Amino acid sequence: MLKKISSIPFKGTKEQEEQLMAVIEANKDDKSMLMHVMQEAQGIYGYLPYEVQVMIAEGMDVSLEKVYGVSTFYAQFSLSPKGEYNISVCLGTACYVKGAQDLVDRISEKLGIGPDECTADGKFSLEACRCIGACGLAPVLTVNDEVYGKLTGDDIPGILEKYMA
Amino acid sequence: MVNIKINDKSYSVPKGSTILEAARYAGIEIPTLCYLKDINEIGACRICMVDVKGARSLVTACVFPVAEGMEIYTNTEKVRHSRKMTLELILSTHDRKCLSCVRSGTCELQKLCKEFGVEDEGRFDGEIIKYNFDDSAAHMVRDNNKCIVCRRCIAACDQQGISVIGANARGFDTHVSSAFDKDLADVSCISCGQCIVNCPTGAIVEKDNTAEVFAAINDPEKFVIVQTAPSIRATLGEAFGMSVGTNVEGKMVAALRRLGFDKVFDTDFAADLTIMEEANELLDRVQNGGTLPMITSCSPGWINYCEHYYPEQIPHLSTCKSPQQMFGAVMKTYYAEKMGIDPKNMFVVGIMPCTAKKFETKRDDQAASGYPDVDVALTTRELARMIETAGIFFPHLPDETFDQPFGESTGASTIFGATGGVMEAALRTAVEKLTGETLEDVDFTAVRGMDGVKEAEYDVAGKKIKVAIASGTKNAKVLMDQIKAGTSEYLFIEIMGCPGGCINGGGQPIQHAVVRNFVDLKARRAEALYTADRNNAVRKSHENEAVKTLYTEYLGKPGSHKAHDILHTSYVARKKY
Numbered sequence: 001m002l003k004k005i006s007s008i009p010f011k012g013t014k015e016q017e018e019q020l021m022a023v024i025e026a027n028k029d030d031k032s033m034l035m036h037v038m039q040e041a042q043g044i045y046g047y048l049p050y051e052v053q054v055m056i057a058e059g060m061d062v063s064l065e066k067v068y069g070v071s072t073f074y075a076q077f078s079l080s081p082k083g084e085y086n087i088s089v090c091l092g093t094a095c096y097v098k099g100a101q102d103l104v105d106r107i108s109e110k111l112g113i114g115p116d117e118c119t120a121d122g123k124f125s126l127e128a129c130r131c132i133g134a135c136g137l138a139p140v141l142t143v144n145d146e147v148y149g150k151l152t153g154d155d156i157p158g159i160l161e162k163y164m165a
Numbered sequence: 166m167v168n169i170k171i172n173d174k175s176y177s178v179p180k181g182s183t184i185l186e187a188a189r190y191a192g193i194e195i196p197t198l199c200y201l202k203d204i205n206e207i208g209a210c211r212i213c214m215v216d217v218k219g220a221r222s223l224v225t226a227c228v229f230p231v232a233e234g235m236e237i238y239t240n241t242e243k244v245r246h247s248r249k250m251t252l253e254l255i256l257s258t259h260d261r262k263c264l265s266c267v268r269s270g271t272c273e274l275q276k277l278c279k280e281f282g283v284e285d286e287g288r289f290d291g292e293i294i295k296y297n298f299d300d301s302a303a304h305m306v307r308d309n310n311k312c313i314v315c316r317r318c319i320a321a322c323d324q325q326g327i328s329v330i331g332a333n334a335r336g337f338d339t340h341v342s343s344a345f346d347k348d349l350a351d352v353s354c355i356s357c358g359q360c361i362v363n364c365p366t367g368a369i370v371e372k373d374n375t376a377e378v379f380a381a382i383n384d385p386e387k388f389v390i391v392q393t394a395p396s397i398r399a400t401l402g403e404a405f406g407m408s409v410g411t412n413v414e415g416k417m418v419a420a421l422r423r424l425g426f427d428k429v430f431d432t433d434f435a436a437d438l439t440i441m442e443e444a445n446e447l448l449d450r451v452q453n454g455g456t457l458p459m460i461t462s463c464s465p466g467w468i469n470y471c472e473h474y475y476p477e478q479i480p481h482l483s484t485c486k487s488p489q490q491m492f493g494a495v496m497k498t499y500y501a502e503k504m505g506i507d508p509k510n511m512f513v514v515g516i517m518p519c520t521a522k523k524f525e526t527k528r529d530d531q532a533a534s535g536y537p538d539v540d541v542a543l544t545t546r547e548l549a550r551m552i553e554t555a556g557i558f559f560p561h562l563p564d565e566t567f568d569q570p571f572g573e574s575t576g577a578s579t580i581f582g583a584t585g586g587v588m589e590a591a592l593r594t595a596v597e598k599l600t601g602e603t604l605e606d607v608d609f610t611a612v613r614g615m616d617g618v619k620e621a622e623y624d625v626a627g628k629k630i631k632v633a634i635a636s637g638t639k640n641a642k643v644l645m646d647q648i649k650a651g652t653s654e655y656l657f658i659e660i661m662g663c664p665g666g667c668i669n670g671g672g673q674p675i676q677h678a679v680v681r682n683f684v685d686l687k688a689r690r691a692e693a694l695y696t697a698d699r700n701n702a703v704r705k706s707h708e709n710e711a712v713k714t715l716y717t718e719y720l721g722k723p724g725s726h727k728a729h730d731i732l733h734t735s736y737v738a739r740k741k742y
Contacts, residue, residue, distance in 0.1 A: 002338050005345055050345055054742050063328035064742060065352075068344035072333045 006080040010051045024059035047078040083125035085163045089141040092131025100139040106156040169235045184226035199315035200227040249281045257289035260310035266367040273365035301350035304520035312368035318360035326639030329354045353473040357466035358520030358671015381512040382425040391426040393516040396582030396667040399693035403674040404549030405559040410689035415564025433574030435492035436581045440706035442485045445723035456480040458655040463487045465525035466662025470638045476738030484733040489515040493538030499719045508534040515542040518670030533731040544672030573711040576698030583691035584636035584666035585612040588659040593705045599626045637664035
């Protein structure tokens, strides 16, 4: 699937940059460590925006396109930031047959974002995930570490309300 | 050597060969598509599949090494079936507008479909991703709907050390594009066009400017002048089926005249002029403590590279315009004045081996007369198309000679088209100037050849001069990093953007990958230029009569104020990201 590139302005901090630079410094002599550096960078920033990929390309002495190519090849890399509240809807088989797609659609409608996107205010992000092992509660979603189960589309406004304040 | 059997016949082939190479030693052709000798050897397209006795399945001949006793079959029913099906699958997502495709007739996919008897191009029709054209760049158009993701362009870009294009996303979505899927004009592409000459299909092509040239020729108001770069005479014949390395200067001139250009001149004249200005600039830098080493500025692909990747080293670049631009500048000033033509009505066309020349014509500070020095730069391929469109049967043309006075060339200017040529031409003039004696042996063979980086040292008038030459921007990087580190030992450096120089430029005729396996295009084309140099009675730039006249009648002397206004330019620092 084509990854969505976020248009939300980059808000990296000096501390984050220092952390990334330390990772690059420790790995820059071995180009095969590119993916490792990218994983670390995603750990630091939550995603791999243009600005971060430029820092990696420059530091590892590889072209920006090579970094981007890797970031679009592996599912683990995200080009879109995570919101303050990351909503993860399980689309595993059990949740799916119990109507999880309806949850995704309702959230999308309510927040105006699709999967792998983040609201402009940085509050919410949405993602579809694989089975999280809570099939007994299907359909299930998580907001950060909180789990909500046995949901219907009508539960969505109430859940979002809790985090809106 | 190892002993193998191909199609039941025994052969002894070098150890370490791939099956493909072994078969070629044996004179057996195995079709390829993604494979390109020395550039792309990745076994991706599955066209070169062959049957190896005892192997679990068919294997890719382009990457599979031979082993003692191996028995290979290249033409079984199973092999033919596999190749045909692979082609049908490639076609399932391919934009099959062959009739209007500029690569029709030179497309490697089209050729294979014919050879393997593909009957139904729509056999596996299904989901299709519709890609937008990228025509943002001045020099080329990318149409991913015709891309077969063979990655030859990616390998070519990587070989240049640029890598602004690559494979993005995965699986069915895999496509060739730039980082963050930006348009080519928005990334640090240097316009060298090496991706174009390596593309097997019509997915990457030069931007076609032939209509503008036909329109100018048809406009009675316009005085249309054409100039041909040194290397065109060594390559144009290939577009008409002539063998690689045939010098077609006479037929080229005849064709241009029949196309209706008012004057058919030679960029060689401006190459000689470049040497005069460049030699003077170098001497001036040496005497007055200017930035050294000085680096040539003939190749716009190289200039783009320097501006994007080494902007802080721009002071090393010679301020001389490229020969194409010098030529245009002289036409619209000196020649326009002499002929009593308003430069507004003059239209100058460059026939170039190069796609970056298209970008160059649009640069700032390239309009000595107030009008662009050169109006349109066409590639060798575009000229060939114009000749075809005009119904000119090229191989049967008589040999004609350039118009004068700017058809005058020397051997020194002709070799500009090969890596090391500018250096050699410069040495011929510099040595004679510095020693004050006539140079008898003009062959500086140490600077010739197809090595990516070359260096030489000469003793001139008791002074040691160390020079270096690089072709291909990845090789240029080697010399640039030395300059950056402050360890460069050279006085003068020649850099050409494309590997091998202009004879292998991104605007040159496209040769099928199979031809390139057997023929060293670069060496053969360069040889045509060195032969022309040997056969020319005048082999030093400063002996070019037209150049001498230009200085006496108009410019004064090299490096004069007027020469600076007309023949020199400036550069801009560009962004890498």
